[in-house]
Amino acid sequence: MHAPVAPGLPLRQARGIMAETIFSKIIAGEIPCHKVYEDDHVLAFLDIAPISPGHTLVIPKQPARTLDEVSEQSAAALGVALVKVARAVKAVTGVDAYNVLQNNEAAAHQAVFHVHFHVIPKRSNDVGLGVGWRPSPLDQSTAPELASRLAAAIE
Ligand code: AMP
Secondary structure, X not given: OOOOOOOOOOHHHHOOOOOOOHHHHHHOOOOOOOEEEEOOOEEEEEOOOOOOOOOEEEEEOOXXXXXXXXXXXXXXXXXXXXXXXXXXXXXXXXXXXXXXXXXXXXXXOOOOOXXXXXXXXXXXXXXXXXXXXXXXXXXXXXXXXHXXXXXXXXX
């Protein structure tokens, strides 16, 4: 049994395996961005290819690939920053409706492998995020066990 490389950090990150991304270069100041918000743990900037005007990305400075790798400290800061950015996007665009989107891994449409939240004003059916949503009824026979297994997996 090996001792952890860096206690509290996911293994991939602790070993420095996480690939450099365009967002880590933005955080390092090596690539420019149109900054909207910054604090010790979070950076927000305009998306380079907006789905609608005001489309803003909110990212942790922590080099996490997917949401489940984010530390509690970064998660708390992200939550606060997301609300601040959402309010600013609403106020400046004058659009009341918006989506917050967060993709993890390529199968879920992640293209940049550094955690990010999209804040996307929804102007009309045509301008803003389109969502494919094909729900089916919750299987009530398996739901209690599924919920309790999920609850038991929460650390
Ligand atoms: P996702 O599919 O969730 O990984 O989305 C990645 C997002 O990053 C896309 O909306 C891109 O337009 C955006 N993006 C990529 N490069 C940059 C950049 N240099 N500055 C701002 N946004 C970027």
